[in-house]
Amino acid sequence: MLPEFGLFFLILALLVASLQASYLMPAAQKFVAPCLPAAAWLQSLLITLAFATLMILRLESDFSVINVIQHSNLTLPTLYKIAGTWGNHEGSMLLWVWVLAVFGLALSRSEHSSTIQTAIAVQALLCVGFLLFILCTSNPFARIFPPMADGEALNPLLQDIGLAMHPPLLYLGYVGFSIVFSLAVAALLQGNMKRGWAELVHPWILAAWSALTIGIGLGSWWAYRVLGWGGFWFWDPVENASLLPWLSGTALLHSNYVLRKRGMLKSWVILLSIITFGLSLLGTFLTRSGVLISVHSFASDPARGIFILGYITVVLGGALLLFALRAGQMESQEKMLPLSREGMIVINNLFLLTACATVLLGTLYPMIMQLTSGTKLTVGAPYFNAIALPLLAIPLIFAGLAPFMPWQHAPLRQALRQAKPAMLAALAAMLLVLAVAKIKIVLGMLGMGLSMWLIVASLRWLKQRADKHLSVFLGHFGAAVVVAGITGMGLWQQEFLRPMKIGDSTDVAGYHAVYTKESTVITPNYHGWRDEFSVSKNGKEVAQLSPEYRIYDIAKSPGSVAAVDYGFTRDIYIAIAPSGTEGIVAVRLYYNPMIGFIWTGCLLMAIGGIMAIFKLKL
Amino acid sequence: MKPKHQRLIFVTVSVLFLCISALLTLRAFRDNLVFFYSPSDVAQQHIDPERLIRLGGLVENGSIKRGDDNRITFEITDGKTKVGVTYQGLLPDLFREGQGVVAEGYMKNTTHFAAKNILAKHDEKYMPREVVDALKKSGRWKGQ
Numbered sequence: 001m002l003p004e005f006g007l008f009f010l011i012l013a014l015l016v017a018s019l020q021a022s023y024l025m026p027a028a029q030k031f032v033a034p035c036l037p038a039a040a041w042l043q044s045l046l047i048t049l050a051f052a053t054l055m056i057l058r059l060e061s062d063f064s065v066i067n068v069i070q071h072s073n074l075t076l077p078t079l080y081k082i083a084g085t086w087g088n089h090e091g092s093m094l095l096w097v098w099v100l101a102v103f104g105l106a107l108s109r110s111e112h113s114s115t116i117q118t119a120i121a122v123q124a125l126l127c128v129g130f131l132l133f134i135l136c137t138s139n140p141f142a143r144i145f146p147p148m149a150d151g152e153a154l155n156p157l158l159q160d161i162g163l164a165m166h167p168p169l170l171y172l173g174y175v176g177f178s179i180v181f182s183l184a185v186a187a188l189l190q191g192n193m194k195r196g197w198a199e200l201v202h203p204w205i206l207a208a209w210s211a212l213t214i215g216i217g218l219g220s221w222w223a224y225r226v227l228g229w230g231g232f233w234f235w236d237p238v239e240n241a242s243l244l245p246w247l248s249g250t251a252l253l254h255s256n257y258v259l260r261k262r263g264m265l266k267s268w269v270i271l272l273s274i275i276t277f278g279l280s281l282l283g284t285f286l287t288r289s290g291v292l293i294s295v296h297s298f299a300s301d302p303a304r305g306i307f308i309l310g311y312i313t314v315v316l317g318g319a320l321l322l323f324a325l326r327a328g329q330m331e332s333q334e335k336m337l338p339l340s341r342e343g344m345i346v347i348n349n350l351f352l353l354t355a356c357a358t359v360l361l362g363t364l365y366p367m368i369m370q371l372t373s374g375t376k377l378t379v380g381a382p383y384f385n386a387i388a389l390p391l392l393a394i395p396l397i398f399a400g401l402a403p404f405m406p407w408q409h410a411p412l413r414q415a416l417r418q419a420k421p422a423m424l425a426a427l428a429a430m431l432l433v434l435a436v437a438k439i440k441i442v443l444g445m446l447g448m449g450l451s452m453w454l455i456v457a458s459l460r461w462l463k464q465r466a467d468k469h470l471s472v473f474l475g476h477f478g479a480a481v482v483v484a485g486i487t488g489m490g491l492w493q494q495e496f497l498r499p500m501k502i503g504d505s506t507d508v509a510g511y512h513a514v515y516t517k518e519s520t521v522i523t524p525n526y527h528g529w530r531d532e533f534s535v536s537k538n539g540k541e542v543a544q545l546s547p548e549y550r551i552y553d554i555a556k557s558p559g560s561v562a563a564v565d566y567g568f569t570r571d572i573y574i575a576i577a578p579s580g581t582e583g584i585v586a587v588r589l590y591y592n593p594m595i596g597f598i599w600t601g602c603l604l605m606a607i608g609g610i611m612a613i614f615k616l617k618l
Numbered sequence: 619m620k621p622k623h624q625r626l627i628f629v630t631v632s633v634l635f636l637c638i639s640a641l642l643t644l645r646a647f648r649d650n651l652v653f654f655y656s657p658s659d660v661a662q663q664h665i666d667p668e669r670l671i672r673l674g675g676l677v678e679n680g681s682i683k684r685g686d687d688n689r690i691t692f693e694i695t696d697g698k699t700k701v702g703v704t705y706q707g708l709l710p711d712l713f714r715e716g717q718g719v720v721a722e723g724y725m726k727n728t729t730h731f732a733a734k735n736i737l738a739k740h741d742e743k744y745m746p747r748e749v750v751d752a753l754k755k756s757g758r759w760k761g762q
Contacts (some may be wrong), residue, residue, distance in 0.1 A: 229710075335621060338628040350632060358643050365647075376654035378672065383650035387643050451642065497688050497708045581684075588708055 003065050003141040006053035010141075013101070015133040018102075020124030024115060026190075036120055040101075040108040043127070047101045050473045052096050054140050055085045064147035067091065067140045073151035073554055075524040076159075080367040083164030089288060089304075090140035092167055096284065097130040099168075099175040106406035111590075115194050118186035119179070126178055129311050137304045156526070156552040156559040162222030170242055174280035176208025177245060180252070181319070184270045188322045193266050193330050198259040199274070203613045205256055210609030216242050217602030225562055230495060230573050233385040234600055236613055240363040241283035247356040248276040251349040253609075258342045262407060264334050265346070267327040271351075274323060278316040285312060291367060296344035309343035340410050344402035348395040355391035359384065382457075393450055396483065399476050400457030418464075419457055425454035440491040447487025454480035474608025482601030487595025496589045499579045509591035511572060512536045513545075518585075526550040526559075531576050531585060535565060547576045571595050652722065654748060657699040665725045673731050674720040682715060694719060696733070707731040 020039045023032040058072050058081045071088040072081055080087075086095040104123040110116060134140070184199050187193045219242065220232045233239060252272040259269050268496050285291070289305035337343055362379040369375050400422055404415040429452035430445040437444045454476055462473040496504045505514040517532040528550035535543045543565035550559050562575040573590040654672045655665070665671060678693035678700060685691070688707055693700045703721055712735060713719060723733035 052631070229708075336626055339624070343628075347632075350636075354636070354639055358639075359649070361643070378652045378654070379647065380650035380652050380670070383646045386646040386650075387639075408651060499688070513684070579684075586688075608761065 002053055002057060002062070006057070006141040007135075007139065008052050009046045009050040009053065009222045010131060010135060011420065013043055013050065013097075014128060015100075016043045016046065016563070017127040017131060021128055023121035023123050024125065032121075033117060036117055037108050037112075039124075040105045041122065043124070044098075044101045044105040044399040046438075047094075047098045051085070051098050054094060055082060057141075058082070059087055061151065062147075063149065063151055064141075064143050064145070066142045066144055069144070069148050069151045071151070074149075075554070079164065080160075085177060086167050087163070090134070090138045092153055092171075093130070093134050093138050093288065094140055095168065096171055096175060097127060097134060099171050100178055101131060102128050103175060103179050107182070110200070111266070113184050113194070115183065115190065115197065115200070118189055122182040122185045123178065126182070126315065129315070132310065133304075133307050137307050137419060143207055145315075152554065156357075156550070156555055156557055159525075159552075160222060160226050161232045162225060166215060166218045166222055167208065169211050169218060173208050173210075173212025173215050173242075173249075174245065174283060176204060176211055176359075177249065177273070177277040177280050178203045180208065180273045184273035185319055186325070186537075187323065187330075188326045189271060191326055191329055193270075198256055198269070201269075202256060202260060202562055206609045206613045207251050208604040208615075209246070210254050212242065212246050212249060213602050213606040213609065216246060217599050217606075220602075221599055222493065225564065226559070230562075230575075230592060232489065232595060235362070235381045237363050237367075240336055240359050240384075241286040244356055244360055244363070245276050245279040245283060247352050248272060248279055249280070250601065251352040252276050253449065254345045255349055260346050262334065262342055264336060264342060266330045267323075268349075270327060270330075271323060274316065274319045278312065278319075279360075281308070281312045281315065285309060286363075317526070336410050339405070339412055341402055341405045341407050344398050344405060348398050348402070351391055351395045358387045362387075393446070393483075396450055396479060399479065400454045403457070403461045403472065403476070418460070421460055422453050422455075422457035423457040426450070428452070437492070444487060444491050445493070451456050451480045451484035451487065454483070471612035473606045474611065476603050478601045478604030478608060480601070481597050481604060483592045485597030485601060489592055492593045494591040495566070498587050498588045498589065499584045501584050506589065507586075508572070508589045509538060511591070513572075513574070513589060515585075515587065521548060521550070525554075526552045527578070529585075531587075533563070533574055533587075534576075535572055543572065545572070545574045547574045549576050549578065566596060568596060569594060585600065655718075656696045657694055657701045658696055659700045660701060661728055664728075667724055669725060670722065670724065670734075672720055672722050672737075673725075673733075674705070674718070675701075676711070677717055677719050679715050679716050683724075686702055694721065700729075701731050702729060703733050704732045705736060707736075709736055 011394075016039050019032065020036060020043065023036065054067070058068050059078070060080075061068065061072060061074055063069050065092050069089065071084050071091075085091045100123070104120060104127065105266065106115065107123065108120050123347045124465075183204070187197055217238075219239065223234065224230070224232045225240075252269065255265050255269045255272055258265050277406050285305070285308045289308050291305055299607065336346070362383055364377055366377055369377060379453065401415055401419055404418040405412075426449040430449040432446045433444045434441060458473050458476040459478065461476075462470070494509050496506065496508055498504070500506065500515045502515055502518060505512060507513075512535070514534045514536075515531065516534050519530050519532075521528050521530050528548055530546050530548045533545045533547075534541055537543060543564055545563035548561040549561040550561065552559060553555070558577075560575045560577060562573055564574075565572040571592040573592055575588045577586045577588070579586040621622050628759075652670055652672055654674060655663075657673065657675050661675065675694040675696040678695045681691075681693035682692045682701075689704070690709070691707070692704065693702055695701075697707055703723075705721065705723075720737040721731065721733040722735040722737060723731055726732050
């Protein structure tokens with residue numbers, strides 16, 4: 001019975017969402033308006049119940065439900081029975097729509113104005129589309145008869161805490177932008193932007209952006225630990241899909257700041273809101289339609305892909321059409337000079353969006369080529385590195401300078417004078433790299449110089465501010481820390497492969513690693529080996545590392561769990577694999593300089609964003 | 619400087635930047651397209667030995683030979699044609715005989731491929747999508 005209840009909740013939710021959305025019809029407005037708050041509660045409750053139902057079905061291992069059979073089994077640890085709820089297509093779509101509904105509820109809790117009511121209705125319309133998608137193409141409660149005795153495997157790569165937390169955070173980000181989108185569409189529908197609109201979207205942009213920042217960071221951390229390749233970013237389409245809305249979201253965050261303070265860029269902010277949510281939808285499409293796994297499997301079972309694509313077309317097309325019709329009415333008459341804080345922000349916006357467009361091109365081109373001409377190709381990582389990285393470096397130079405520039409009109413000389421310590425620090429960092437680095441000196445100088453410039457500029461800016469507004473500082477400082485991490489890791493990572501037997505030792509960037517012990521691991525879920533390594537530097541032991549090599553019994557597939565000694569300036573990373581010869585194991589060792597800076601920086605940026613929501617000060 | 623002039627400079631500079639970045643983008647884009655081939659493809663077409671390509675198929679059973687210094691040779695097959703591959707370096711966990719593999723590198727001649735990189739691409743079914751397509755083409759695909 002339980003699965004049918006789940007389905008029933010979803011159908012009821014669809015009806016409630018349709019009721020909410022009917023507010024958009026002028027004739028129904030009067031009747032629907034009083035019901036909106038109650039409907040928002042009911043809507044969230046119903047979807048929560050549906051989500052809980054799926055989770056219970058997984059916990060109880062009800063193998064009459066296809067979703068449970070395909071993505072769970074009796075030996076799976078409880079944590080992954082729960083986390084696996086959103087680790088598969090149907091469940092993750094349910095999570096998507098759940099966040100959509102809960103955010104709609106949160107929006108309906110703010111003071112009711114016509115803008116809010118319209119936005120709730122738009123949000124409900126988005127919900128209707130997604131619920132239809134789930135009910136028509138991805139029913140999580142579909143059953144088979146007779147029931148199975150046990151389920152299939154959850155992809156072993158997904159059995160990790162990083163990936164258990166990664167999708168919910170990413171979705172908080174993706175779907176958070178839906179509120180911004182709904183408010184933007186509401187403003188367009190009303191034909192003008194009400195006073196206080198920018199303040200209204202402000203916390204939503206920040207919340208979505210912060211969640212997305214952490215989500216991307218976590219995804220990257222997961223790839224680092226689980227894929228066993230010691231890297232943190234591969235320019236994989238799935239990764240790019242999350243980066244795209246982040247880039248345009250960053251632009252939106254800054255433009256909305258101009259809108260709040262100066263009342264300018266109204267239509268630009270609206271457009272960015274639409275684009276950012278559009279890119280969030282695109283990210284969902286890329287990861288959920290199967291188009292990345294195989295263009296052919298997408299073409300042979302196109303229902304899901306076509307539905308999402310249709311959804312994107314309707315949502316984005318409708319919003320852009322509305323924008324084209326209405327945006328002209330809301331431009332302000334204020335003049336903008338490039339040499340001012342707002343001017344700098346606009347320039348930065350252009351660079352961020354250009355970077356976004358180049359990443360989009362590289363991500364979609366292979367798919368389009370394969371669909372249209374059948375040619376199979378990939379766009380190599382060097383393209384992204386050569387294009388997107390410089391395009392993103394330029395806004396970071398401005399990010400150091402812009403906070404020193406007043407609104408409206410700023411004498412450049414004065415700002416440069418204020419930024420002098422930062423310039424000197426950048427120069428010092430470059431000279432240091434020149435003195436210390438042995439390879440990739442020029443790129444290293446640029447990266448570290450940029451990072452140091454932004455770090456010192458942010459610190460100096462913080463010192464000048466009387467109100468110690470930490471959020472801007474943390475945002476920029478975090479970005480600088482990420483730059484340092486990417487530079488260090490990208491340029492000076494060292495990797496070694498050594499076939500080793502017990503007692504063998506090897507030297508890695510000044511560290512001495514000895515293979516000390518081998519043991520077998522057997523759990524209900526997998527079996528494998530755990531090898532122990534003692535890592536020392538200058539005769540002193542630094543760490544005991546025990547990487548594992550596992551065979552997941554049900555999936556019959558291998559997976560390695562790297563052992564990492566996390567450090568402030570470097571990680572020592574060891575992964576093992578069978579060498580093919582008895583008694584010898586293939587050991588991968590990595591010396592990863594400054595990689596921790598990348599996650600730390602992401603976290604700092606996100607904390608900055610969250611602090612700004614609550615207007616926290618030091 | 620009058621605001622009008624400032625705006626003119628602003629627009630000019632932006633357009634200039636845009637053009638330069640578009641130019642650089644397209645150049646880098648063209649240079650970094652990596653085409654995918656199956657063993658049958660490389661046997662039939664002449665492939666520039668200077669050009670980085672991807673070669674995908676199954677690792678031929680019994681073809682893996684390990685040498686010193688992590689040197690390894692094996693064959694990639696699509697059921698019709700085999701191509702010998704040499705590689706030195708790290709192998710992904712999922713590299714096994716009879717399994718799908720994608721190698722990135724250069725065709726030395728029509729039967730020898732020097733791999734720079736063995737890719738650890740994987741999806742839920744542990745089969746690189748290019749390999750699935752290549753196998754379907756040669757008629758050896760047994761999955762769905």
